[in-house]
Each structure stands twice: as structure tokens, then as C-alpha cells.
Amino acid sequence: MTGKPPKHVLVTGGAGYIGSVLTELLLERGYEVTILDRFFFGDTIADLRRSPRLHVLRDDIRWCGDGVMRGIDAVCDLAASRMTQPESWTPPRRWKSTTRGEPASAG
Ligand SMILES: NC(=O)c1ccc[n+]([C@@H]2O[C@H](COP(=O)([O-])OP(=O)(O)OC[C@H]3O[C@@H](n4cnc5c(N)ncnc54)[C@H](O)[C@@H]3O)[C@@H](O)[C@H]2O)c1
Numbered sequence: 371m372t373g374k375p376p377k378h379v380l381v382t383g384g385a386g387y388i389g390s391v392l393t394e395l396l397l398e399r400g401y402e403v404t405i406l407d408r409f410f411f412g413d414t415i416a417d418l419r420r421s422p423r424l425h426v427l428r429d430d431i432r433w434c435g436d437g438v439m440r441g442i443d444a445v446c447d448l449a450a451s452r453m454t455q456p457e458s459w460t461p462p463r464r465w466k467s468t469t470r471g472e473p474a475s476a477g
Contacts, residue, residue: 377401377402377443378401378402378403378404378441378442378443378444379396379401379402379403379404379442379443379444379445379446380403380404380406380438380439380442380444380445380446381393381396381403381404381405381406381445381446381448382406382407382431382445382446382447382448382449383406383407383447383448383449383450384403384404384405384406384407384415384426384446384448385405385407385409385411385413385414385415386407386411386414386448386449386450388448389405389407389446389448389449390414390415390418392446392448393405393415393418393424394418397418397421397423397424400423401423402423402425403421403423403424403425404424404425404426404427404438404442405424405425405426405427406427406429406431406434406438406449407426407427407428407429407449408428408429408430408449409428410451431447431449
């Protein structure tokens, strides 16, 4: 880091419990923010959409492609599946839902 604060932050899971609060704080502090989220829990960021510095990508971190990183200075990686989501009930399934690969123990 050069000491200059990052200007454009990518928040994966930005529509989630923590991500939406973080996004609001970043916007308040003058950052440009891109949210990358599947929106499993609906449009939880309706209030934030008024900001011209907010960009929203409704996509999956597993197959969104490297293009999402274009122009990004920093990443806050908060996309995750909750234990209350059926796909998260076993560790291998939880792993698969938020990574591109699979754990060695997944059978
Ligand atoms: N909430 C807490 O108290 C807490 C405490 C400690 C750590 N954490 C960690 O912080 C992170 C975020 O937690 P949270 O409570 O905000 O979770 P959350 O479930 O509220 O939000 C996660 C978001 O990620 C999105 N998502 C899930 N899988 C995705 C995928 N494959 N591609 C794109 N988007 C996807 C969901 O749509 C959701 O909006 C998690 O890693 C969690 O373990 C949370």
C-alpha cells in the first residue's frame, strides 16, 4: 500500500448481514462500492441503491469470472452460506457453495 486509501471496494456477500452494513459505511466514507451477491435473502440493500457510487452485480463468486476485479482496489470477501441454508448443512457442501474447488475430504 502507498498510504493512499482504496477508492473502489468489491464486497462479495454485500447484500448479507455484515456486507450490507459494511457497504453502507464505505459509501458514507466516500468509497465506490461494487456488491457481488446471489441475493439469497432478497433485495436487502434497497436503501443503498440510491447512491451513484454503488454498483450491484447479481452473480455467484464461483463463476463470475475475473472481469469483476477490473478497477477494484480492495476486496472484502463476505459471501458465505448460512447454516440455515440446506446447502450448508455439511462441511463439503458449504465449501462447494463458496469456493471454486472442493476440499480433499469431499466424498
Ligand atoms: N453474522 C455474524 O455474526 C458473523 C460473525 C462472525 C463471522 N461471520 C462471517 O462473516 C461472513 C458474512 O456473514 P453474514 O452474517 O453477513 O452472512 P449472510 O448470510 O447474512 O450474508 C452472506 C451473503 O453471501 C451471499 N452468498 C452466499 N453464497 C454466495 C455465492 N456463492 N456467490 C455470491 N454470493 C453468495 C448471500 O446471498 C448473502 O447475501 C461469513 O463468512 C460469516 O461466517 C459472521
